[in-house]
Amino acid sequence: VCLVCWVCLVGCGSEAGRVRIGKETIDKKRIGNFIRKSIESSGKVIIQEKVNGKEFSANYIVDTNGHIFRMGENICYKRRNNNNIGPMCDGTGSMCINNTLPFLTTNDISYIEGQIIRPFCEHVSVKTRNKLCTLLNLDLIKCKNRIVLLEINCREAGGHSMANILPGIKNNLFEILKLASEGKLDTIESHFKKRASIVVSAFPNYFPQGIDEQHMQIITVSKKISDQVNLFTGWVDLIKETDYTRILKLHNSPSLLFEASAETPKQAYELAYSEIDRIVKGRLDYRKDIGGDLFE
Numbered sequence: 546v547c548l549v550c551w552v553c554l555v556g557c558g559s560e561a562g563r564v565r566i567g568k569e570t571i572d573k574k575r576i577g578n579f580i581r582k583s584i585e586s587s588g589k590v591i592i593q594e595k596v597n598g599k600e601f602s603a604n605y606i607v608d609t610n611g612h613i614f615r616m617g618e619n620i621c622y623k624r625r626n627n628n629n630i631g632p633m634c635d636g637t638g639s640m641c642i643n644n645t646l647p648f649l650t651t652n653d654i655s656y657i658e659g660q661i662i663r664p665f666c667e668h669v670s671v672k673t674r675n676k677l678c679t680l681l682n683l684d685l686i687k688c689k690n691r692i693v694l695l696e697i698n699c700r701e702a703g704g705h706s707m708a709n710i711l712p713g714i715k716n717n718l719f720e721i722l723k724l725a726s727e728g729k730l731d732t733i734e735s736h737f738k739k740r741a742s743i744v745v746s747a748f749p750n751y752f753p754q755g756i757d758e759q760h761m762q763i764i765t766v767s768k769k770i771s772d773q774v775n776l777f778t779g780w781v782d783l784i785k786e787t788d789y790t791r792i793l794k795l796h797n798s799p800s801l802l803f804e805a806s807a808e809t810p811k812q813a814y815e816l817a818y819s820e821i822d823r824i825v826k827g828r829l830d831y832r833k834d835i836g837g838d839l840f841e
Contacts, residue, residue, distance in 0.1 A: 604680070715737060
Protein backbone atom coordinates (compact mmCIF):
# COMPACT_ATOMS: atom_id res chain seq x y z
CA VAL A 546 0.00 0.00 0.00
CA CYS A 547 1.35 3.38 -0.99
CA LEU A 548 0.58 6.22 1.39
CA VAL A 549 -0.07 9.59 -0.13
CA CYS A 550 0.33 12.84 1.75
CA TRP A 551 -2.87 14.87 1.47
CA VAL A 552 -0.98 18.15 1.73
CA CYS A 553 1.32 17.05 -1.10
CA LEU A 554 -1.69 16.27 -3.28
CA VAL A 555 -3.49 19.52 -2.65
CA GLY A 556 -0.56 21.94 -2.59
CA CYS A 557 2.09 20.51 -4.86
CA GLY A 558 3.00 23.72 -6.65
CA SER A 559 -0.13 24.05 -8.73
CA GLU A 560 0.22 26.84 -11.28
CA ALA A 561 -3.49 27.12 -12.01
CA GLY A 562 -6.42 26.26 -9.77
CA ARG A 563 -6.93 22.52 -9.38
CA VAL A 564 -4.02 21.61 -11.65
CA ARG A 565 -1.50 19.16 -10.22
CA ILE A 566 1.88 19.84 -11.79
CA GLY A 567 4.17 18.17 -9.24
CA LYS A 568 4.62 14.53 -8.27
CA GLU A 569 1.57 13.11 -6.55
CA THR A 570 3.14 10.36 -4.48
CA ILE A 571 6.01 10.59 -2.03
CA ASP A 572 8.44 7.94 -0.84
CA LYS A 573 8.45 6.39 2.63
CA LYS A 574 11.28 8.57 3.94
CA ARG A 575 9.46 11.76 3.00
CA ILE A 576 6.24 10.36 4.45
CA GLY A 577 8.02 9.78 7.76
CA ASN A 578 9.50 13.27 7.79
CA PHE A 579 6.17 14.83 6.98
CA ILE A 580 4.38 12.91 9.74
CA ARG A 581 7.02 13.82 12.32
CA LYS A 582 7.06 17.52 11.45
CA SER A 583 3.30 17.76 11.25
CA ILE A 584 2.82 16.18 14.67
CA GLU A 585 5.54 18.37 16.16
CA SER A 586 3.91 21.56 14.88
CA SER A 587 0.20 20.79 15.23
CA GLY A 588 -0.23 17.46 16.97
CA LYS A 589 -2.08 16.14 13.90
CA VAL A 590 -1.42 14.56 10.53
CA ILE A 591 -3.63 13.52 7.62
CA ILE A 592 -2.58 10.57 5.47
CA GLN A 593 -4.49 8.96 2.63
CA GLU A 594 -4.22 5.46 1.27
CA LYS A 595 -3.63 5.16 -2.45
CA VAL A 596 -6.28 2.89 -3.94
CA ASN A 597 -6.60 1.42 -7.42
CA GLY A 598 -9.82 0.92 -9.32
CA LYS A 599 -12.26 2.55 -11.71
CA GLU A 600 -13.00 6.19 -11.00
CA PHE A 601 -16.50 7.54 -11.59
CA SER A 602 -18.93 10.22 -10.51
CA ALA A 603 -22.46 9.89 -9.10
CA ASN A 604 -25.00 12.70 -9.18
CA TYR A 605 -28.09 13.20 -7.03
CA ILE A 606 -30.62 15.74 -5.80
CA VAL A 607 -31.73 15.60 -2.15
CA ASP A 608 -34.67 17.36 -0.51
CA THR A 609 -35.32 18.55 3.05
CA ASN A 610 -37.16 15.35 3.97
CA GLY A 611 -34.18 13.15 3.09
CA HIS A 612 -35.59 11.89 -0.20
CA ILE A 613 -33.12 11.51 -3.06
CA PHE A 614 -33.36 11.60 -6.84
CA ARG A 615 -30.70 9.77 -8.82
CA MET A 616 -29.44 11.72 -11.84
CA GLY A 617 -26.92 9.14 -13.01
CA GLU A 618 -23.27 8.14 -13.06
CA ASN A 619 -20.47 8.90 -15.49
CA ILE A 620 -16.71 8.96 -15.91
CA CYS A 621 -15.04 12.37 -16.10
CA TYR A 622 -11.53 12.28 -17.52
CA LYS A 623 -9.35 14.65 -15.50
CA ARG A 624 -5.96 14.42 -17.20
CA ARG A 625 -4.82 16.44 -20.17
CA ASN A 626 -3.31 13.83 -22.48
CA ASN A 627 -4.21 10.51 -24.10
CA ASN A 628 -3.93 7.34 -21.99
CA ASN A 629 -4.90 9.38 -18.92
CA ILE A 630 -1.47 10.98 -18.47
CA GLY A 631 -0.28 14.55 -18.06
CA PRO A 632 -1.29 17.12 -15.45
CA MET A 633 -4.62 17.07 -13.64
CA CYS A 634 -7.02 19.73 -14.88
CA ASP A 635 -10.65 20.79 -14.85
CA GLY A 636 -11.51 17.95 -17.20
CA THR A 637 -10.96 16.87 -20.80
CA GLY A 638 -13.99 14.68 -21.47
CA SER A 639 -16.61 12.37 -20.02
CA MET A 640 -18.89 9.48 -20.90
CA CYS A 641 -21.82 7.34 -19.75
CA ILE A 642 -24.19 4.70 -21.11
CA ASN A 643 -27.88 5.06 -20.24
CA ASN A 644 -26.80 7.60 -17.59
CA THR A 645 -24.73 4.98 -15.82
CA LEU A 646 -21.68 2.74 -16.39
CA PRO A 647 -21.32 -0.94 -17.36
CA PHE A 648 -19.18 -1.85 -14.34
CA LEU A 649 -21.70 -0.59 -11.76
CA THR A 650 -24.27 -2.98 -10.32
CA THR A 651 -27.59 -2.39 -8.56
CA ASN A 652 -25.81 -3.30 -5.33
CA ASP A 653 -23.22 -0.59 -6.01
CA ILE A 654 -25.98 2.00 -6.45
CA SER A 655 -27.73 0.82 -3.29
CA TYR A 656 -24.47 1.08 -1.36
CA ILE A 657 -23.82 4.64 -2.58
CA GLU A 658 -27.32 5.74 -1.63
CA GLY A 659 -27.66 3.85 1.65
CA GLN A 660 -24.13 3.94 3.04
CA ILE A 661 -22.82 7.25 1.70
CA ILE A 662 -25.52 9.72 0.67
CA ARG A 663 -28.10 9.16 3.42
CA PRO A 664 -25.59 9.16 6.31
CA PHE A 665 -23.92 12.25 4.82
CA CYS A 666 -27.20 14.16 4.60
CA GLU A 667 -28.14 13.19 8.15
CA HIS A 668 -24.74 14.24 9.45
CA VAL A 669 -24.91 17.63 7.71
CA SER A 670 -28.40 18.25 9.08
CA VAL A 671 -27.29 17.45 12.63
CA LYS A 672 -24.17 19.59 12.43
CA THR A 673 -25.80 22.60 10.74
CA ARG A 674 -29.25 22.24 12.33
CA ASN A 675 -30.64 22.78 8.85
CA LYS A 676 -32.16 20.17 6.57
CA LEU A 677 -30.13 19.69 3.42
CA CYS A 678 -31.69 20.45 0.04
CA THR A 679 -29.13 20.51 -2.76
CA LEU A 680 -27.55 18.81 -5.74
CA LEU A 681 -24.80 16.36 -4.85
CA ASN A 682 -21.80 15.40 -6.97
CA LEU A 683 -19.77 12.47 -5.65
CA ASP A 684 -16.37 11.30 -6.89
CA LEU A 685 -15.73 7.62 -6.15
CA ILE A 686 -13.54 4.65 -7.03
CA LYS A 687 -14.83 1.12 -7.50
CA CYS A 688 -12.13 -1.24 -6.30
CA LYS A 689 -12.11 -5.01 -6.45
CA ASN A 690 -14.18 -5.50 -3.30
CA ARG A 691 -15.40 -2.05 -2.24
CA ILE A 692 -16.39 1.44 -3.28
CA VAL A 693 -14.22 4.26 -1.96
CA LEU A 694 -15.52 7.81 -1.59
CA LEU A 695 -13.11 10.55 -2.67
CA GLU A 696 -15.28 13.62 -2.13
CA ILE A 697 -18.83 14.97 -2.00
CA ASN A 698 -19.65 18.34 -3.53
CA CYS A 699 -22.87 20.11 -2.55
CA ARG A 700 -23.40 21.50 -6.03
CA GLU A 701 -24.02 20.40 -9.58
CA ALA A 702 -21.26 18.51 -11.35
CA GLY A 703 -18.82 20.17 -13.75
CA GLY A 704 -19.63 21.00 -17.36
CA HIS A 705 -18.47 17.68 -18.81
CA SER A 706 -20.57 15.58 -16.43
CA MET A 707 -23.65 17.78 -16.75
CA ALA A 708 -23.41 17.56 -20.54
CA ASN A 709 -23.59 13.76 -20.17
CA ILE A 710 -26.19 13.54 -17.44
CA LEU A 711 -28.84 16.21 -18.04
CA PRO A 712 -29.71 15.28 -21.67
CA GLY A 713 -30.13 11.65 -20.59
CA ILE A 714 -32.80 12.27 -17.95
CA LYS A 715 -36.32 11.60 -19.22
CA ASN A 716 -37.94 13.38 -16.27
CA ASN A 717 -38.71 17.09 -16.57
CA LEU A 718 -35.87 18.96 -14.82
CA PHE A 719 -38.13 21.83 -13.72
CA GLU A 720 -40.48 19.34 -12.08
CA ILE A 721 -37.60 17.59 -10.32
CA LEU A 722 -36.27 20.85 -8.85
CA LYS A 723 -39.78 22.00 -7.86
CA LEU A 724 -40.45 18.74 -6.02
CA ALA A 725 -37.04 18.97 -4.36
CA SER A 726 -37.91 22.43 -3.03
CA GLU A 727 -41.19 21.03 -1.69
CA GLY A 728 -39.58 17.97 -0.07
CA LYS A 729 -41.47 15.58 -2.36
CA LEU A 730 -38.80 13.76 -4.33
CA ASP A 731 -40.28 10.49 -3.10
CA THR A 732 -43.21 11.01 -5.50
CA ILE A 733 -41.12 10.45 -8.65
CA GLU A 734 -38.61 7.89 -9.94
CA SER A 735 -35.62 8.42 -12.20
CA HIS A 736 -36.06 7.50 -15.86
CA PHE A 737 -33.13 7.54 -18.26
CA LYS A 738 -32.86 7.53 -22.03
CA LYS A 739 -31.27 4.52 -23.69
CA ARG A 740 -28.20 6.06 -25.27
CA ALA A 741 -24.45 6.40 -24.99
CA SER A 742 -23.11 9.91 -24.42
CA ILE A 743 -19.55 11.12 -24.97
CA VAL A 744 -18.22 14.61 -24.27
CA VAL A 745 -14.86 15.81 -25.63
CA SER A 746 -13.45 19.24 -24.85
CA ALA A 747 -10.95 21.26 -26.90
CA PHE A 748 -8.60 23.72 -25.21
CA PRO A 749 -5.66 26.06 -25.98
CA ASN A 750 -2.09 24.79 -25.74
CA TYR A 751 -1.50 26.79 -22.53
CA PHE A 752 -4.19 24.86 -20.64
CA PRO A 753 -3.86 24.05 -17.75
CA GLN A 754 -0.68 26.00 -16.88
CA GLY A 755 -2.26 29.29 -17.93
CA ILE A 756 -0.98 32.42 -19.66
CA ASP A 757 -1.29 36.19 -19.25
CA GLU A 758 -4.42 37.73 -20.73
CA GLN A 759 -2.73 39.63 -23.55
CA HIS A 760 -1.43 36.37 -25.03
CA MET A 761 -4.67 34.38 -24.81
CA GLN A 762 -5.73 32.71 -28.03
CA ILE A 763 -8.57 34.21 -30.09
CA ILE A 764 -10.39 31.98 -32.57
CA THR A 765 -13.42 32.13 -34.85
CA VAL A 766 -15.85 29.24 -34.28
CA SER A 767 -18.53 28.19 -36.72
CA LYS A 768 -22.11 27.96 -35.46
CA LYS A 769 -22.93 25.31 -38.04
CA ILE A 770 -22.87 21.97 -36.27
CA SER A 771 -24.52 18.58 -36.68
CA ASP A 772 -28.00 18.19 -35.21
CA GLN A 773 -26.70 15.10 -33.39
CA VAL A 774 -23.97 17.03 -31.53
CA ASN A 775 -24.27 19.70 -28.84
CA LEU A 776 -21.57 22.38 -28.53
CA PHE A 777 -21.04 24.20 -25.23
CA THR A 778 -18.40 26.76 -24.27
CA GLY A 779 -16.22 26.92 -21.18
CA TRP A 780 -14.47 30.02 -19.84
CA VAL A 781 -14.37 32.29 -22.88
CA ASP A 782 -15.02 35.92 -23.75
CA LEU A 783 -17.40 36.54 -26.64
CA ILE A 784 -15.73 39.22 -28.74
CA LYS A 785 -18.06 39.25 -31.74
CA GLU A 786 -21.00 37.21 -33.00
CA THR A 787 -22.67 36.89 -36.39
CA ASP A 788 -25.39 34.60 -37.71
CA TYR A 789 -22.73 32.08 -38.68
CA THR A 790 -19.74 32.49 -36.36
CA ARG A 791 -18.52 33.52 -32.92
CA ILE A 792 -15.14 35.08 -32.17
CA LEU A 793 -13.91 33.88 -28.77
CA LYS A 794 -11.02 34.72 -26.45
CA LEU A 795 -9.96 31.51 -24.69
CA HIS A 796 -9.16 31.65 -20.99
CA ASN A 797 -7.40 28.89 -19.04
CA SER A 798 -10.11 26.22 -19.26
CA PRO A 799 -11.69 23.61 -21.50
CA SER A 800 -12.97 26.00 -24.17
CA LEU A 801 -15.30 24.02 -26.43
CA LEU A 802 -17.27 21.00 -25.18
CA PHE A 803 -18.71 18.65 -27.80
CA GLU A 804 -21.42 16.21 -26.66
CA ALA A 805 -22.69 13.41 -28.88
CA SER A 806 -25.36 10.80 -28.11
CA ALA A 807 -26.06 7.63 -30.06
CA GLU A 808 -27.24 4.05 -29.65
CA THR A 809 -23.72 2.72 -29.05
CA PRO A 810 -20.54 4.18 -27.54
CA LYS A 811 -18.70 3.72 -30.84
CA GLN A 812 -21.33 5.69 -32.75
CA ALA A 813 -21.26 8.48 -30.15
CA TYR A 814 -17.45 8.51 -30.30
CA GLU A 815 -17.42 8.83 -34.10
CA LEU A 816 -20.05 11.60 -34.04
CA ALA A 817 -18.21 13.64 -31.43
CA TYR A 818 -14.81 13.37 -33.07
CA SER A 819 -16.04 14.04 -36.60
CA GLU A 820 -17.50 17.36 -35.43
CA ILE A 821 -14.59 18.35 -33.20
CA ASP A 822 -12.17 17.72 -36.08
CA ARG A 823 -14.29 19.82 -38.45
CA ILE A 824 -14.88 22.74 -36.06
CA VAL A 825 -11.46 22.92 -34.38
CA LYS A 826 -9.37 22.42 -37.55
CA GLY A 827 -6.14 21.77 -35.64
CA ARG A 828 -6.21 25.08 -33.75
CA LEU A 829 -6.82 23.57 -30.31
CA ASP A 830 -5.69 20.50 -28.37
CA TYR A 831 -7.97 17.66 -27.30
CA ARG A 832 -7.69 14.07 -26.23
CA LYS A 833 -8.27 11.45 -28.91
CA ASP A 834 -9.27 8.60 -26.61
CA ILE A 835 -12.31 9.78 -24.62
CA GLY A 836 -14.73 6.85 -24.30
CA GLY A 837 -12.59 4.58 -26.44
CA ASP A 838 -12.21 2.04 -23.64
CA LEU A 839 -15.95 1.31 -23.89
CA PHE A 840 -15.75 -0.49 -27.21
CA GLU A 841 -12.12 -1.66 -27.52
